[in-house]
Amino acid sequence: MATKRPGDTSSSSGPQSCPSTAVRPTDTRQPGAETQETLVYMQCCGQEAPNLTERNGHRKIMDRNHQGPVFVPQGRTERVWTHPPAPQQTTTPTIPSCPVSAPYSFWSPGSVEMDEVMAAMVLTSLSCSSVVQSSPQSQNDPLPGPSSGGGDMGCAGGDMECGGGELSDSSSSGYWSWDHGNVSPAPSPSVAEMDSSPDEGLHMELEQGGELHTAARSKSSFRGTYRCLWPSCGKVLTSSVGMKRHVRVLHLGSGSEQSPREEDFYYTKISCEAPADPSPVSPLPPDPSPISPLPPDSSPVSPLPPAPLPVSSPHVPWASFGSPLSPDPDSGLQISSSGSGSSRPSSGPESAPGQHRPLSQSAPSSSWQIQTDHLYQASTPLQVTMTSCSPAPCCWTPPTVSNQHSHHNAQVVTGRCRSVSVGEQWLQQNSVTNRLTTLRAASPSLTHCSFRKGRGEAKKCRKVYGVERKDQWCTACRWKKACQRFPD
DNA sequence: ACTGCCGGGCG
DNA sequence: CGCCCGGCAGT
Numbered sequence: 001m002a003t004k005r006p007g008d009t010s011s012s013s014g015p016q017s018c019p020s021t022a023v024r025p026t027d028t029r030q031p032g033a034e035t036q037e038t039l040v041y042m043q044c045c046g047q048e049a050p051n052l053t054e055r056n057g058h059r060k061i062m063d064r065n066h067q068g069p070v071f072v073p074q075g076r077t078e079r080v081w082t083h084p085p086a087p088q089q090t091t092t093p094t095i096p097s098c099p100v101s102a103p104y105s106f107w108s109p110g111s112v113e114m115d116e117v118m119a120a121m122v123l124t125s126l127s128c129s130s131v132v133q134s135s136p137q138s139q140n141d142p143l144p145g146p147s148s149g150g151g152d153m154g155c156a157g158g159d160m161e162c163g164g165g166e167l168s169d170s171s172s173s174g175y176w177s178w179d180h181g182n183v184s185p186a187p188s189p190s191v192a193e194m195d196s197s198p199d200e201g202l203h204m205e206l207e208q209g210g211e212l213h214t215a216a217r218s219k220s221s222f223r224g225t226y227r228c229l230w231p232s233c234g235k236v237l238t239s240s241v242g243m244k245r246h247v248r249v250l251h252l253g254s255g256s257e258q259s260p261r262e263e264d265f266y267y268t269k270i271s272c273e274a275p276a277d278p279s280p281v282s283p284l285p286p287d288p289s290p291i292s293p294l295p296p297d298s299s300p301v302s303p304l305p306p307a308p309l310p311v312s313s314p315h316v317p318w319a320s321f322g323s324p325l326s327p328d329p330d331s332g333l334q335i336s337s338s339g340s341g342s343s344r345p346s347s348g349p350e351s352a353p354g355q356h357r358p359l360s361q362s363a364p365s366s367s368w369q370i371q372t373d374h375l376y377q378a379s380t381p382l383q384v385t386m387t388s389c390s391p392a393p394c395c396w397t398p399p400t401v402s403n404q405h406s407h408h409n410a411q412v413v414t415g416r417c418r419s420v421s422v423g424e425q426w427l428q429q430n431s432v433t434n435r436l437t438t439l440r441a442a443s444p445s446l447t448h449c450s451f452r453k454g455r456g457e458a459k460k461c462r463k464v465y466g467v468e469r470k471d472q473w474c475t476a477c478r479w480k481k482a483c484q485r486f487p488d
Numbered sequence: 489a490c491t492g493c494c495g496g497g498c499g
Numbered sequence: 500c501g502c503c504c505g506g507c508a509g510t
Contacts, residue, residue, distance in 0.1 A: 460492065479502060482493055 226267045243267040
C-alpha cells in the first residue's frame with residue numbers, strides 16, 4: 001500500500017477530482033502492482049482513454065481530468081513490466097505473448113464475428129501497439145473471466161480510476177474488463193519469450209483472421225477501427241456496420257428497446273493511423289502491451305502483461321484489493337460489501353466474502369459491483385465516478401456492511417462513516433434499494449468520514465431511535481453497554 | 489449537556 | 500444471567 005510512485009501521485013494531479021483518492025490507490029498497490037495500471041483504461045464521456053500507456057519509455061498517465069498525460073520515468077515502469085507481476089491479479093491472466101499456446105485456441109473460430117473481430121484485433125495490434133489486448137478473449141467470453149482483473153472503469157471522468165479497477169476485480173466483468181483480462185491472462189509466458197516473439201501471438205490470431213495480419217503490417221495505417229465500448233466488451237471491428245451489429249446483437253439485444261441509433265453510443269471509432277506510434281493510436285486502453293504486437297519499441301514494454309491490474313493504480317480503492325498481489329486479509333472489510341455486491345442487497349453484508357478474491361477491499365469495490373449489477377445497463381460511469389471520488393474506500397465498504405447490523409471486523413478503519421450513514425438508513429429503510437442510495441449518499445459523507453473520531457458521529461441506538469423508542473434499542477444499549485447493533 | 493459504555497449491583 | 504444504573508470520559 002504504502003508504496004507510491006511519483007507518477008501515480010501525479011495522477012492525483014488530476015486535480016481536484018479526488019486527490020486523496022488518487023493517492024490511495026496507488027498506495028494500495030504494491031510496487032509491482034503499478035504495472036497494472038497500464039492496463040486500466042478509463043472511459044470518459046463515453047470515450048475511453050487509457051489511463052496509462054507506455055510509450056517510448058514513458059508512461060503516460062492520463063490525467064483524471066484528461067487534461068494531460070503525466071510521464072513517469074521509464075525506469076520504473078520497465079521494471080515492473082519486465083517482471084510480469086501477473087501473479088498479482090490472479091484473475092486476469094495475461095495473454096502469453098507467446099502465442100503459441102492455447103489461449104487463442106479458445107476462440108471459437110466459427111463465428112463470423114469472431115473473424116471480424118480477430119481481424120480487427122490483429123490489425124489494430126499491428127498498427128497500434130497496444131491493441132492486442134483483449135479482444136480475443138472478449139470474443140470468446142465476453143465478460144467474464146478475466147475481466148475480473150481488468151479495470152473496469154467505466155467511470156466517467158478521469159476520476160474513476162480507482163473504481164475502475166475495482167470493478168473489474170470484483171465482478172468485473174464489468175465494463176472494461178475486456179482489455180485487461182485479455183491481456184493479462186497469462187502470467188505465464190516468460191517475459192523473455194514475449195520479447196523475442198511477440199508477434200507470434202499475433203500470428204496465431206492471424207491464422208484465423210487470415211491474411212489480415214500480414215496485410216495489416218504492411219498497411220500499418222488503418223483508416224480506423226471501431227471499438228466496442230460496452231463495459232465488458234472490447235471488440236474491435238473494422239467496420240462501423242459490423243460494430244453496430246455487434247453492439248446491437250450482443251449488447252443491446254436484437255430486440256432491445258434501444259433505438260436503432262443506440263449502438264452509436266456503444267462503440268467508438270479508433271483511428272490507428274500511426275503505424276509506428278502506438279500510443280496515440282490506440283485509444284484503446286486495453287493495453288495490449290502484453291502482447292505488444294508492435295515490435296518497434298516494445299521490447300520492454302511488451303511484457304506488460306502484468307499490467308492488467310494497473311488499472312487500479314489510479315484508483316485508490318483498488319489498491320486495497322490489491323488485489324492480486326496480496327490477498328488482503330483485510331479484504332474482509334470490503335469484501336463483504338463488495339463481494340456480494342449484487343447479492344447482498346438484502347442483507348447480508350456479512351456474507352460477501354465469497355467473491356472478492358481480489359477485491360477484498362473495500363468499498364469501492366463494492367460500490368462497483370453494485371453499480372455493475374444494477375446499473376449495468378444504465379449509467380455505470382456516473383456512479384463509478386462517484387466512487388472514485390470518495391476519498392476513502394473504506395468508507396464505502398463499511399456502509400454496506402454495517403447496514404445490516406452485522407458488524408464485521410471490517411470496522412477497522414471505516415468505522416464511523418458507515419455507521420452513520422448506514423445506521424440511519426438502516427433505521428429508516430431496510431430495503432435493498434436503499435443501498436444504492438446509501439452508497440451514493442454515503443459517498444459524500446464518506447468523504448468526510450475518513451476517520452472517525454469518536455462516538456460523536458457513530459450513531460447508536462439512542463441516536464437512531466431516540467430515547468422515546470428505547471424499546472427498539474438493542475439490548476446492550478438499553479443496558480448501557482456497548483451497542484451491538486451499531487458497533488463502531 | 490449529551491452520549492457511549494464500563495463497572496457494578498440487584499433480583 | 501437478565502436488567503439496571505452510577506459514573507466516567509469523549510464530544
